[in-house]
Amino acid sequence: DIVMTQSPDSLAVSLGERATINCKSSQTVLYKSNKKNYLAWYQQKPGQPPKLLISWASTRESGVPDRFSGSGSGTDFTLTISSLQAEDVAIYYCQQYYDKVITFGQGTRVEIK
Amino acid sequence: QVKLVDSGGGVVQPGVSLTLSCAASGFSFSSYGVHWVRQAPGKGLEWVAFIRNDGSVEFYAESVKGRFTIARDNSRNTLYLHMISLRSEDSAVYYCAKDGALRVGPDYHYYMDVWGKGTTVTVSS
Numbered sequence: 001d002i003v004m005t006q007s008p009d010s011l012a013v014s015l016g017e018r019a020t021i022n023c024k025s026s027q028t029v030l031y032k033s034n035k036k037n038y039l040a041w042y043q044q045k046p047g048q049p050p051k052l053l054i055s056w057a058s059t060r061e062s063g064v065p066d067r068f069s070g071s072g073s074g075t076d077f078t079l080t081i082s083s084l085q086a087e088d089v090a091i092y093y094c095q096q097y098y099d100k101v102i103t104f105g106q107g108t109r110v111e112i113k
Numbered sequence: 114q115v116k117l118v119d120s121g122g123g124v125v126q127p128g129v130s131l132t133l134s135c136a137a138s139g140f141s142f143s144s145y146g147v148h149w150v151r152q153a154p155g156k157g158l159e160w161v162a163f164i165r166n167d168g169s170v171e172f173y174a175e176s177v178k179g180r181f182t183i184a185r186d187n188s189r190n191t192l193y194l195h196m197i198s199l200r201s202e203d204s205a206v207y208y209c210a211k212d213g214a215l216r217v218g219p220d221y222h223y224y225m226d227v228w229g230k231g232t233t234v235t236v237s238s
C-alpha cells in the first residue's frame with residue numbers, strides 16, 4: 001500500500017499568518033498518461049465528517065475559501081493556508097486515490113498560537 | 114441537495130455481525146462509486162471499502178478483507194456494509210462517502226466529495 005506521511009503532526013499559527021502542511025507519498029501518485037496527481041486534502045472539525053478542500057493536488061473545491069491552496073507533484077505535496085482564520089482550526093488529512101487501496105495521511109492538527 | 118445518511122451502528126459483542134446502511138439522495142446514485150471510511154476514537158481516517166457505480170467491482174482494505182462486504186442497491190439508492198466476525202479494533206465511526214467524479218477510463222476511483230454524518234459501531238463484551 002502507498003504510505004502517506006504528513007508533517008508536522010501539529011502546528012500552532014497566529015491569526016492571519018501562513019500555515020503549511022506537507023504530505024509525502026511512498027510512491028508516485030502522478031498518473032503519467034493524464035499528468036494528474038491523485039491527491040486530495042480534507043479538513044475535519046470535531047464531531048464532523050471530513051470536508052473535501054482540494055482534489056487533483058491543486059483544484060480547490062467549490063465554496064472553499066481561496067486562502068486554501070494545494071501544490072506539489074509526484075510524491076511531495078503541500079497544503080497552504082495563506083492567512084489563518086479562527087474557523088480553520090481543525091485536523092487536515094491528505095489522501096491518495098492513485099492505488100486500488102486508498103490511504104490517508106495521519107493528520108495534522110492546526111491550532112491558533 | 115446531495116445527501117448521504119448513514120445508519121445501523123450500535124454496540125455489539127465481539128464475533129457478531131452487523132450491517133450498516135447509507136441512503137443517498139439528490140444525485141444520480143447509480144452513476145457514482147461509493148466508499149466506506151472509518152475513524153476509531155481519537156484516531157485518523159481509515160478507508161474501508163469501495164464499490165463501483167454498477168456494483169461490478171469492489172476494493173477492500175486488508176484489515177477487513179474477508180470479513181466485510183460492500184454492496185449497493187441502485188433501485189433503493191442505498192449502500193450497505195455487511196460486517197461479520199467483528200473485533201474490538203473495528204470500533205469506529207463509519208462514514209459513507211460519494212466518489213467525486215464519474216469514472217473515466219482505467220481509474221479505480223476518486224476523492225470523496227460528499228460524506229454522511231457517520232454511524233458509530235462499538236464492539237465490546
